Amino acid sequence: MTNPVNLRTARFALGVTVVAVPLVLALLGPLFAGEPGPRTVSFTVGDGHWLGTDFVGRDVWQQVLHGGRPVVLTALAATVLSYLVALPVGLAGALTHRRWTEELLMRPLDVLLAVPSLLLILLAATVFSPGPVGLALLVALVNVPDAARLVRAAATEAAARPAVEALRMQGETWWRMAVGYVGRSMLRTLAADAGTRLTGVLYLVATAAFLGVGVAPDAADWAVMVDRNRTGLFVQPWAVVVPALLIIALTMGTNLLFDAALADGHRSDRDGGTKRPDATRTIRDRARSEARP
Numbered sequence: 001m002t003n004p005v006n007l008r009t010a011r012f013a014l015g016v017t018v019v020a021v022p023l024v025l026a027l028l029g030p031l032f033a034g035e036p037g038p039r040t041v042s043f044t045v046g047d048g049h050w051l052g053t054d055f056v057g058r059d060v061w062q063q064v065l066h067g068g069r070p071v072v073l074t075a076l077a078a079t080v081l082s083y084l085v086a087l088p089v090g091l092a093g094a095l096t097h098r099r100w101t102e103e104l105l106m107r108p109l110d111v112l113l114a115v116p117s118l119l120l121i122l123l124a125a126t127v128f129s130p131g132p133v134g135l136a137l138l139v140a141l142v143n144v145p146d147a148a149r150l151v152r153a154a155a156t157e158a159a160a161r162p163a164v165e166a167l168r169m170q171g172e173t174w175w176r177m178a179v180g181y182v183g184r185s186m187l188r189t190l191a192a193d194a195g196t197r198l199t200g201v202l203y204l205v206a207t208a209a210f211l212g213v214g215v216a217p218d219a220a221d222w223a224v225m226v227d228r229n230r231t232g233l234f235v236q237p238w239a240v241v242v243p244a245l246l247i248i249a250l251t252m253g254t255n256l257l258f259d260a261a262l263a264d265g266h267r268s269d270r271d272g273g274t275k276r277p278d279a280t281r282t283i284r285d286r287a288r289s290e291a292r293p
Helices: 006-030 060-095 099-114 117-127 131-161 162-169 176-185 187-210 222-232 238-271 281-290
Strands: none
Touching: 006 238, 060 117, 060 131, 060 176, 060 187, 060 238, 099 131, 117 131, 117 187, 131 176, 131 238, 162 176, 162 187, 176 187, 187 238, 222 238, 222 281, 238 281
16 A cells, blocks of 8 residues: 555655756746857757757747746746735635625626636737736736635635634734634645646746737747747747646646645544545635626
8 A cells, every 4th residue: 555655755756856847947047048149040950959949040948048937937926916915805705794895895806707817818918018017917817806716715614613703702803813813724725726826827827928918929938939939840849849848847846746735734634533525626616606697
């Protein structure tokens, strides 16, 4: 029988190994890329270009070194920004005793939730041309409704416990109840959601960049490289395969790391004799069911 500790360690090691390559290339690549060389013939291999050239004759390896930082930083910024808005909104919606306040906080989010994320980004891009900062804000905006509903559902469950009522009767502040108890109670749920959400944000950022939103048509960006070089896929595949594999490794490695980090808590629950349902899935289903008309 497989030891759960060994399985968790192996999963964590695999996650670190998978995610390390794209992260190192994204964060440190520009420091070692050097000055761009002269452009040569498009979609060729050799002549000093060990990964070949791209659609305008640039060295693919240099583009890979430069192209990861925009994707990674934009995705991380969008994820953090979405939680910075979703956490106070969701906590306020769960802990308020005034129905109209809850409706005022949550119902406007239903409007955003009804519009597909990518469509909303494309609609915004027709009004103004967002740069990397604008793209991060747009991706964060479309993630706020779902994140806020999940926070509210998790906080509502924690706020219904007797401990919160005891704190309220003792005259504790809203901040102490929201952050000191409710916030700590939902950390595992938020951690599980953060891993899934970061993966979705990476996909959304890459898709938007693939469609030319937030980046220049010839920018050094992994998603743009996949888009612009696909015409030469069968002539010079490395210009498409390498950036695509790096994006896949980034998303897979992130999920593996979060799964390994959360596995220890589930193992402790089993060892303690308490079988708990998947709280994240239950809360996410509840949040989605509330969003349906």
